[in-house]
Amino acid sequence: MVRYAALKGLYDLEKTIGSGGFAKVKLATHIATGEKVAIKIMDKISLGDDLPRVKLEVQALKTLLHQHICRLYQVIETDGHYFMVIEYCSGGELFDHIVEKNRLSETESRKFFRQIVSAVAYLHSLGYAHRDLKPENVLLDREENLKLIDFGLCAKPKNGIDSHLQTSCGSPTYAAPELILGKKYLGSEVDIWSMGVLLYALLCGFLPFDDNSIENLYRKILSGKYAEPSWLSTSSKRLIRAMLQIDPKKRITIQELCNHPWITAGFLNPVSFVHKTNFEKDDDVLSTMSAICGEHASDIWRKLVKSDRTDYRTATYLLLLDRKLRGLSLRISSSAKSHF
Ligand SMILES: O=C(Nc1ccc2c(c1)CCNCC2)c1ccc(-c2cn[nH]c2)cc1OCc1ccccc1
Numbered sequence: 001m002v003r004y005a006a007l008k009g010l011y012d013l014e015k016t017i018g019s020g021g022f023a024k025v026k027l028a029t030h031i032a033t034g035e036k037v038a039i040k041i042m043d044k045i046s047l048g049d050d051l052p053r054v055k056l057e058v059q060a061l062k063t064l065l066h067q068h069i070c071r072l073y074q075v076i077e078t079d080g081h082y083f084m085v086i087e088y089c090s091g092g093e094l095f096d097h098i099v100e101k102n103r104l105s106e107t108e109s110r111k112f113f114r115q116i117v118s119a120v121a122y123l124h125s126l127g128y129a130h131r132d133l134k135p136e137n138v139l140l141d142r143e144e145n146l147k148l149i150d151f152g153l154c155a156k157p158k159n160g161i162d163s164h165l166q167t168s169c170g171s172p173t174y175a176a177p178e179l180i181l182g183k184k185y186l187g188s189e190v191d192i193w194s195m196g197v198l199l200y201a202l203l204c205g206f207l208p209f210d211d212n213s214i215e216n217l218y219r220k221i222l223s224g225k226y227a228e229p230s231w232l233s234t235s236s237k238r239l240i241r242a243m244l245q246i247d248p249k250k251r252i253t254i255q256e257l258c259n260h261p262w263i264t265a266g267f268l269n270p271v272s273f274v275h276k277t278n279f280e281k282d283d284d285v286l287s288t289m290s291a292i293c294g295e296h297a298s299d300i301w302r303k304l305v306k307s308d309r310t311d312y313r314t315a316t317y318l319l320l321l322d323r324k325l326r327g328l329s330l331r332i333s334s335s336a337k338s339h340f
Contacts, residue, residue, distance in 0.1 A: 004041075006078045010312055010339060011039060011085065022047045027088070030073070032312070032336030035319040036088040037073060044080055053152035054082050060128060060151040062309045065276045068119040070139065070147040071322075073315035085315055089147050091140025095201075098135060103205030106233060107266070112138075113199055114263060114271050115146040120191055121254050122273040123154070127161045129187020130154050132170040133194035135201055155187050162186060172214060173197070173207055177222050177246050189248040192257070196243025203236055204229055208244065222246070235262045279304065285320040288330040289313075293337050313340035 007013060011028040018025040023042045030037050042054060061072035061084075071087040091097070094112065098104060104112070116138065123130060130137075132153040139147045153170055157163040164184040176193035178185040200208045208226035211217040220226070224246040228237050239262040242252040257263060258271040286297035293300070300313070307314055320330050 004078075004081070004083070006076045006081070006083060007039075009335065010074075010076075011037065013039065022050055028085075030085070030315060030319050032316045032332050032339065033319045033323065034331065034333070035323065036090070037315075037319075038086045038088050040082075040084040040086055042082040042084075044082065047082075050152075054084075056154065057151045058084065058310070060154050060156070063126065063277050064123070064128070064151075065279070066119055066122045066273060068115045068146050068148060069122070070149045071318060072310070073318050074312060075310035086149075087141070087147060089139035089149075090142045091144055093136055094138040094140060094146065095135035097140060098201060098205055101205075103231075104202050106203065106236060109199065109202040110263070110265065110267075112146050112202060113195075114267070116148070116195060116198065117254070117257055117263060117271045118273045119146075119148045120195060121258055121271065122275075124161050124188050124191070124254050125273070125275060126156075126277065128154050128156050129161060129165070129191050130194075131165075131187055131190060132174075133191055133198060134171055134174045135198060138198070157187065161188050170194070172217055172221070173210065175221070176248065177224070178248055180218055180221060186248065188254060189251055192243055192251050192254065193248075195257075196240055199236075199243065200226070200240055203232060203240075208240075235265070238262070279317070279321070282321055282324065284324060284330055285317055288320060288332055289316060289340075292332050292334055293340060311340065312336075316340060 009031065011030055014027040016024055016026050023040050026039050026041060028037050028039045044051065047054065058072065058075050070089065072084060074085040076083040120130065130148065130151065132150060137148065137150045139149055141147055155165055157165055165187050172180060174194040174197045176185065176190040179190050197208055209217060209220040211220060224244060226244065239260055245251040264270050281301055283297065286300055289300050290297045304313060304317055316336060320332065324330060
């Protein structure tokens with residue numbers, strides 16, 4: 001087991017559960033609370049010119065507080081590595097969940113899709129676009145709640161979500177026509193297209209546009225033509241059509257999506273989200289922490305609010321808050337004392 005000095009006393013590293021391009025994801029335990037976390041370890045050398053993506057992802061994740069966006073607890077930077085301590089999603093990828101069930105029922109698809117819509121509506125309301133929405137970037141937690149990950153490509157155009165972007169990014173399979181044509185596009189509109197591809201994958205178990213050759217794949221996407229399997233209800237077909245509109249101006253908007261009949265069917269209310277970018281103050285958690293480090297709860301809170309949200313104190317606060325929200329006891333080990 002490779003020992004990273006930077007994590008000593010803070011996290012116990014366990015097995016590697018995933019390794020992608022320039023990152024690997026290891027399970028770990030946050031020592032102060034005993035809570036499980038995932039640590040995304042990136043080697044700066046192999047990151048190369050992707051380094052800005054990490055900064056972009058950290059900047060975005062520090063601001064985003066939503067129950068369906070994977071929480072960032074701490075960031076540790078050394079000369080050679082970045083360590084991103086992230087929410088534990090033991091349900092793995094939504095993609096694997098779909099594959100193992102072949103396809104999801106309309107009811108189960110709706111449960112997941114409402115969560116995605118809520119997360120994306122929240123993102124857009126803060127001026128962010130994800131730009132890489134695909135089943136691999138949607139994880140499930142222990143209660144099969146959905147968590148959006150990988151904000152390495154997300155954009156926050158300086159003059160707001162309605163200003164044009166140009167960089168072509170993301171995976172072609174989920175990319176909107178205007179994006180693969182290299183046109184100027186709106187992040188919000190390309191996210192709607194990718195969500196249409198995601199919804200199709202949930203309901204069908206395969207992709208609307210797929211081909212081994214990239215030019216055939218592009219041709220299919222630009223045609224906007226895809227199969228509508230017999231099991232799709234009329235309402236499902238209508239919603240998918242509204243999202244997979246080639247002309248971005250004809251595409252359904254995120255607001256219309258939140259209120260769409262398919263989305264609200266069987267539910268009491270449209271999809272909503274809380275405009276939250278600040279932690280709520282919890283006195284039980286603060287007094288648990290103050291009992292250990294001897295500081296007053298008010299001092300701990302002041303430091304938390306002033307912090308850049310990537311230190312061990314923030315991680316400990318958020319993990320204790322998670323435990324409380326899950327109805328578990330608030331426990332903390334005295335070893336934590338020296339770390340915040
Ligand atoms: O907690 C994460 N993953 C994760 C944790 C526990 C388990 C599994 C998976 C499934 C494999 N069986 C063991 C249980 C986990 C959290 C955050 C991120 C993450 C956030 N931004 N970037 C990456 C990635 C994560 O994983 C990647 C992964 C690994 C194996 C498969 C599916 C997904």
